[in-house]
Amino acid sequence: EAGVTQFPSHSVIEKGQTVTLRCDPISGHDNLYWYRRVMGKEIKFLLHFVKESKQDESGMPNNRFLAERTGGTYSTLKVQPAELEDSGVYFCASSQEKWTGYNGYTFGSGTRLTVV
Amino acid sequence: AQSVTQLDSQVPVFEEAPVELRCNYSSSVSVYLFWYVQYPNQGLQLLLKYLSGSTLVESINGFEAEFNKSQTSFHLRKPSVHISDTAEYFCAVSDNFHNNDMRFGAGTRLTVKP
DSSP states (O other): OOOOEEEOSEEEEOTTOOEEEEEEOOTTOOEEEEEEEOTTSOEEEEEEEETTEEEEOTTOOSTTEEEEOGGGSOEEEEESSOOGGGOEEEEEEEESSSSSTTTOOEEOOOEEEEEO | OOEEEOSOSEEEEETTOOEEEOOEEEOSSOOEEEEEEEOTTSOEEEEEEEOSSOSEEEOTTSOEEEEETTTTEEEEEESSOOGGGOEEEEEEEEOOTTTOOEEEOOOEEEEEEO
């Protein structure tokens, strides 16, 4: 089966611009997660979708970040306007089960965002 | 809420040497523990996990980790590393089976030198 796909793999934008990251989960996975890793630090949870609904968005840093998952398939994460501190690697993951236990998550390769 | 500390940001070792990557967690309830690996230009892959039962868990490529409740640790070990083990390793913890809230450590970059 195809894995979790993220694009672009890299993005360099100027401060104040808008960037949209996309994640295509494994087909049939209802659960979709966004995580972010700022340089050298831990991978931090951003939000969790179950199908098209936001189950938990407690990790979203501020209202410059908007995540959507129309139709319960792919998801987008928009940053508008981007700030320097938004730089990092954005990971998407998906899972079939409702809980983390059995198989953990399947992660994509990440999008490396650099804001200059 | 739970948290994870990976004590070493970088671990350089020579090929065929043993290695231990340290992970400590904090949680007020029972936990489920994971090690993920990220090879260059790839996504995070689940390496091994502890859910319950035997405290020693193994991966298919020779890594093992032992859950130590009294020391709140889940260190990752391999008796003899290969060049191909060069990667970044992340420890993760989840303390609520139904909450989908997985917390990660900052990662340990393992570099295996010839």
